[in-house]
Amino acid sequence: MGGLQRFEQKLEQAISGVFARTFRSAVQPVEIAAALQREIDNEAQILSRERRLVPNAFRVELSTSDLERLAPYDTTLAGELAEQLQEHADLQSYVFPGPIKIEFEPAEDLGTGRFRVVSRAEATVSGQARLDAGHRTRAVLEVNGTQHPLQPPGLVVGRGSEADLRINDPGVSRRHAQFTVSVDPGASHRPGERPLQIEVHDMGSTNGITVDGRRVRRAVLGDGSRVQIGHTSLVVRLLEEASGV
Numbered sequence: 001m002g003g004l005q006r007f008e009q010k011l012e013q014a015i016s017g018v019f020a021r022t023f024r025s026a027v028q029p030v031e032i033a034a035a036l037q038r039e040i041d042n043e044a045q046i047l048s049r050e051r052r053l054v055p056n057a058f059r060v061e062l063s064t065s066d067l068e069r070l071a072p073y074d075t076t077l078a079g080e081l082a083e084q085l086q087e088h089a090d091l092q093s094y095v096f097p098g099p100i101k102i103e104f105e106p107a108e109d110l111g112t113g114r115f116r117v118v119s120r121a122e123a124t125v126s127g128q129a130r131l132d133a134g135h136r137t138r139a140v141l142e143v144n145g146t147q148h149p150l151q152p153p154g155l156v157v158g159r160g161s162e163a164d165l166r167i168n169d170p171g172v173s174r175r176h177a178q179f180t181v182s183v184d185p186g187a188s189h190r191p192g193e194r195p196l197q198i199e200v201h202d203m204g205s206t207n208g209i210t211v212d213g214r215r216v217r218r219a220v221l222g223d224g225s226r227v228q229i230g231h232t233s234l235v236v237r238l239l240e241e242a243s244g245v
Contacts, residue, residue, distance in 0.1 A: 027066050027115050033081055035117045036060075036102075037088050043119060044094060045231075047170050053231065054089060055119035056096040061107035062115045070104055078102040097169050097231065098124040098144075121231045123169035127155075139181065139196055142235040143167065150198060150236070154180040157229065158203075171230025173205040179221075198236060200227050 040054035047053050062070065070077065082100040089096065101122070110116070125143045139150040141157075148155075148165055155164035160174030167176075178201045198221045202209050210228040211219040221227070223238040 027062060027070075027113055029077060029081075032060055032077075032115065032117075033084050035115070036081060036085050039117045039119050040085065040089065040094060041092070044092075047095060050093050051095050051170075052093065053121065053170055054094040054096060055121045056098050057101045057120050057122040058103070059118040060102065060104050060115060061110060061118065062104060063110045063112050064106045064108070065112050066115070067104060067106045074104050078104070095170060097121050121169075123167045123172075123230075123232050125165065125167050125232075127163075127165040138239050139198060140237050140239065141165070141179070142237055143232065147237075150179060150181050150196075152181045152183065152196075154178060154198075156203070157234065167230070167232050169230040169232045171207050172232065173203070173207070175203045176205040176229050177201065177209050177227065178203055196238070198222075198225075205229070 036058060039058070044052040044054050081102050085100055085102075086096075088094075107116070122144045125146050125148075127148050137149045137151065140147040141150055143165070156175055156178050157163055157165045157167065157172075158174050158176040159167060159169060159172040163175060180199045180201065182197045183195075200209065200211065200216075200219055200221055202217045207230055208215055208217075210216065211221070212226055213228075219225075221236045223236060225236045227234045227236070
């Protein structure tokens with residue numbers, strides 16, 4: 001028995017066949033499972049002879065009618081799909097950069113019984129610094145849905161434990177890039193006065209860095225600047241007002 005057949009039987013047992021009957025004339029769970037497998041097969045990037053990086057965050061877009069039918073079972077289905085995808089990845093020596101995430105969303109251009117899968121690699125991000133209402137934070141780094149304060153003198157981003165902001169991305173070096181933050185010593189920290197000076201420096205990483213699509217060793221950053229390291233994007237956001245005034 002193939003992996004997709006086992007998945008279909010397991011899912012039917014988990015929800016007593018109700019989902020399968022509900023979706024008899026619409027999207028079938030096994031079709032979504034097959035599409036997710038094809039997606040990671042098509043998007044696999046070689047890391048070494050025995051390891052390939054694949055996306056771990058997936059958006060399954062369906063028609064509004066199919067999404068309404070799915071709603072009572074979406075959590076169960078997402079869990080079973082993630083487990084099936086992990087089994088497929090193990091067989092193919094695929095590496096996920098973080099936990100598998102599967103979300104279901106409506107798409108107005110899709111009719112009943114049709115769907116599509118959109119994927120991205122989303123590395124796990126962790127760091128010691130967090131937004132604190134008791135301190136003035138005038139800039140942040142947005143990384144995979146999380147925000148991390150950019151305060152003088154700055155921070156080091158990398159995959160190793162010694163980095164201030166750690167990103168579990170195989171394409172990121174242990175100490176990949178340094179963000180430096182400074183202000184004019186003669187200026188106060190009130191909003192609207194002298195702005196922060198933010199720069200990024202490549203720390204001799206294996207894969208280098210790009211800023212807004214341009215490969216650089218060093219660059220001055222502003223609001224909205226996008227720094228790419230490995231397979232992960234970091235976006236600088238300048239805050240309009242400092243907190244804790």
